[in-house]
Every structure is written in C-alpha cells, then in structure tokens.
Amino acid sequence: MLFFVETVISGLLAGVMYSLVALGFVLIFKASGVFNFAQGVMALFAGLTLAGFLSGTVPFTHQINPALAMPPWLAILATVGVMILLAILIERLVLRHLINQEPIILFMMTLGLAYVLEGAGDLLWGSDVKVLDLGLPSGASDWLLDNYGLYVDKLEVVAAVVAAVLVAVLAIFFQRTRIGRALRAVADDHQAALSVGISLNTIWAIVWAAAGIVALVAGIMWGAKSGIQFSLSLIALKALPVLILGGFDSVPGAIVGGLIIGVGEKVAEVYLGPFVGGAIENWFAYMLALAFLLVRPEGLFGEKIIRRV
Amino acid sequence: MQEAVSITEARRWGAPSPPILAVNNIEVVYNHVILVLKGVSLSVPKGEIVALLGANGAGKTTTLKAISNLLQSERGEVTKGSIVFDEAEVQALTPNELVRRGCIQVMEGRRCFAHLTVEENLLTGAFTRRDGSAEIKRDLELVYSYFPRLRERRAALAGFTSGGEQQMCSIGRALMSRPKMILLDEPSMGLAPQVVDEIFTIVSNLNQTSGVSFLLAEQNTNMALNFARYGYILENGRVVMDGEAAALRDNEDVKEFYLGIAEGKRKSFREGKHYKRRKRWLA
C-alpha cells in the first residue's frame, strides 16, 4: 500500500512537469490558435539562459567569467526579461507578417522557431549539459519519511508548489485584469475583439511572454532535477497527449491532464510493466491519448461550445 | 485630395460643420480579385443617423468594415478612394486607433464574447480608454440605464442570453468606448419586431441625448427610414439612390423594391421608372 502511494505521488510530481509545458501550449493556442511546437525548446532556451546568467557565462564565447555570475534572484529576473524580449521579437518579426495565414503555416513557423531557438541556445551558451543550482531544497523529505515512511523528493514538492502558485497567478490574471479579459475576448472571437479596439499584436506579445515565463519555470524545475540539456526540449512531445486528454484550450485541462498522464505512466510501469516486458512509460501516454481521441475528442475540459440562436 | 477640397468648401459655404464621416468613391477588393464595392460615396453629418440600405450581398457590411478598417483581417482591401473620419484619413489608422478616436463598429450577428459575462463584455469595450476606472464605472452605469435588461443579466455568460440581450450587449459594449460614431450593422437581424422596436428606440435616444452619430446598415428598410434622417441605397456595390429618409419612404421604387408595396412586376431596381443612374464622384 505504501509503495502504491509512493508510486502515485511520484507520478503526480512528474505530471506537474507535463502540466507546466502543456500550460504554455494552451496559453498560446487559446489566444491565437497557433499550435506552438517550440514550447519545449523555449523551456530549454530559458533554462540555458538562466544557467548562463547564474554561472557568469559570457554569451557567444562559452567562457565563464565569475565576476559576471548573478545571484539567483537577479538571474531569474534577467531571464524573465529575455523571455519577454523574445516574445516581442517573435510578434514583430514573425506573427505580424503571418496574420490571416492558415493554421498549418503558423504551425510550420513554430517548427522553424524551434530550430532557431535551439541553435541560438547553443550559440549563446554552449551545448554542454549544465547544472542548475538555484539552492532549491532536494533530497528526501525527512518529515514524511519519519512520520509516514514515505519517500518523497523535496525538489518535486517545491515544483508542485511553484506550479500551483503559477496557475493561481495566471487564473487571477485571466479573470480579474483588463488584459486578462481582453485575452479571453480574443480567444472567443478575435474579429469582434479587433472591432472594440483590442490590439491583437499586443495580446499576442503578451501571451507569448506568459508562455515564455511558464517555459522558464518548467526549465528550472526540470533542470534542477536532471540538468539543462537538449532532452528538455523533448518534453514537448509528452505535452501532446496531455493536451489531447485535457483539451487544447483549457488551462485546468492542461493541469489535470498532466497529472493523469504522470500518475498513469508510473502506475502502469510498476504494475503492468512486468507483464509486457517494461518500458510502458515511453508509450503509455500516447495510448491513453489515442483511446481518448476515440471517446472524447474535445478532451476532458475542452471549452464547451455555446450554441444558442 | 478630393475630401480636403470638399471640407474646405463646406466651410466656405457656411455649412454648419464638416461631416464626421466622408466616404469618397471607394473600391473594395477581396482576395485581390473579387471587386465588391465599385465606387461608393456617402457622408454622415455630425450627430445624425444615416441609413445604408440594400439587399443581401449589396455590400453594406463591406462598406462598414472599410470604414472601421476591419477588412484587412478578412483579406479585403480598399483599392481606390478615401475615407475620412473626423478629419483623419482612416486607411492610415489601425482599428485600435480608430476606436480610440471615437469610431467603433457593432458587427453583424451580435458578436458578443460568449464565454464572458455580460458585464465583462461591456468592460472590454473600454479597452482603449485611459481615463481611469472611476470614469469607466460611471459609463457602465450609464449603459445599464439605457439597457436595464443588461443590468439584470450582468452576471450571466453572454452566450446564454437571448438574441435581443446580445444585441443590446454589443451596442452597450460599443458605447463603453465613448464613441463619436457607431457603425451599426443590421441590429434587427433575426429579432422579434418588439425587440427591434425597443433597440431602435434606444438608438434614437442615444443619438438625441449624447449626440452619437450612427451609420446604420439595414435590410429592414421601413424601420431604418423611420429612425434615420438620410438614407443611401446600395445595389451591387454601388450607391443607386440617396436622399432624405422621408423622400425615400415616399419614392415609388423604394416602396416597390424595399418596402414590399408592389405595383408592377419589374425585376430590378435598375429598371425602375423613376430610377436614374447617377454617377457619383467620378474620379
């Protein structure tokens, strides 16, 4: 029983990561209908940038100059700044010129963007695996171990808390602020939003910046656990089944979908793995997504279409 | 050039004031090939309601979208002519800047934001304003006083309100931007006669109390001519007739083709006995 609880908890915590990446997708998809293939690479790029700032790496030279090393809070702020700048650049240089294009063209654009960002990350910060040391707590939680005999990594608990805070902040931003309201308006009917004077360009820059910040959080959490390396960009592939499960346009869907996939994977690996020779973790998410596509193509939380005449 | 001349001319001749909107001989092309407007000219004097009439596909919506600069997002383009709103060239402005300057469109088909509440919908109309939340709140109350039904439904999702309430919501939303002029596209579409009447009465009140000018695109000719001061009739992308609303109401051809008071069996407005094709603003 204890082992089962441990499995579920570790699944939940892995799921938080998927949720974070999926959340970045949902933000952009909701506001602009673009399926952003580059979301995973954005996490990688953010992580690399943060690691670079922390260690004092001089961009383009891959030399470390300890005098340039920033304290964690400054490095995080600077990286947020870089992600915002990146969003503005993407809007100015790319999105603005692709207005009114077919969704597939915008998707191809994000494919290209993924390669550009990956290359830029390499060029700026070098391609070696980086350790990300923000001084986050890690190791087993003694309290849980002593009182309940549960083994839970503190870092993953921190990740879960941060994710929860992030979601709460986003929810408040969406529900309570003028810009959040405009974002939802654009998601509902972008022509009507345009007609009341909401500038789509501004809104797009804002959602890409928000997605960039979400990517940074994902990059930090993942990087603190296993270092910043190229494989980070591949978690984007895991986000796809999460989105199918949760619905492409639903923030709660991204969260719950991520958790379900995280737990499902771990439980299946542990309890079904032995019967089929293991490695279920690699494909379980996709099977689940496929099954879901057949039963409920709009996802668990896909926005209900309001039909009324 | 042309409009600059006409404005100064109007001043010289001592006209009360230049029109708030002047459309001069515009052509609109969709997708680079489909010519939809073939030289439309009209003007709206400050503080007046002007009707733009015509059958399905005549080009009313296209004209309004050209004025509010929303064509771009539909791959439409003004290829000829000029539009001047409040002494500013419209083609050089974004929809955002136009709304800020006081020209806002209420789109055909009551495009409320379905997943926002009625009140949130109204507030999105104030997006371009920079005069603080106190002023915005005051205007919200003002809109509620014009449309008491919206106050009752303020917390309901707009997608679940009735057609009439949605139309009121769209108009109220436009009012929240503090417009000088509203481009109102077929407010009567699909609504029961009493509701249409209610909405037109409110529009007329608004016009009289707050001086907002209206360009009103309608198929409901009778209703529109009752409330408007002046009217233009659009056929196939051209203005085929215009005049004081009262004169249009009494015109035999208008009666026959748009008010359904038939006398003969002619097939097109163009063949009408009183109809004389007028070339306007030949450039």
Ligand SMILES: Nc1ncnc2c1ncn2[C@@H]1O[C@H](COP(=O)(O)OP(=O)(O)OP(=O)(O)O)[C@@H](O)[C@H]1O
């Ligand atoms: N986005 C578009 N692309 C191509 N053609 C268009 C587009 N929008 C409208 N049209 C064409 O332009 C013409 C005028 O359309 P418009 O919508 O302006 O007419 P309308 O007078 O508003 O008609 P209705 O009373 O039905 O609303 C129609 O023939 C229509 O098919």
Ligand SMILES: [Mg+2]
């Ligand atoms: Mg129309």
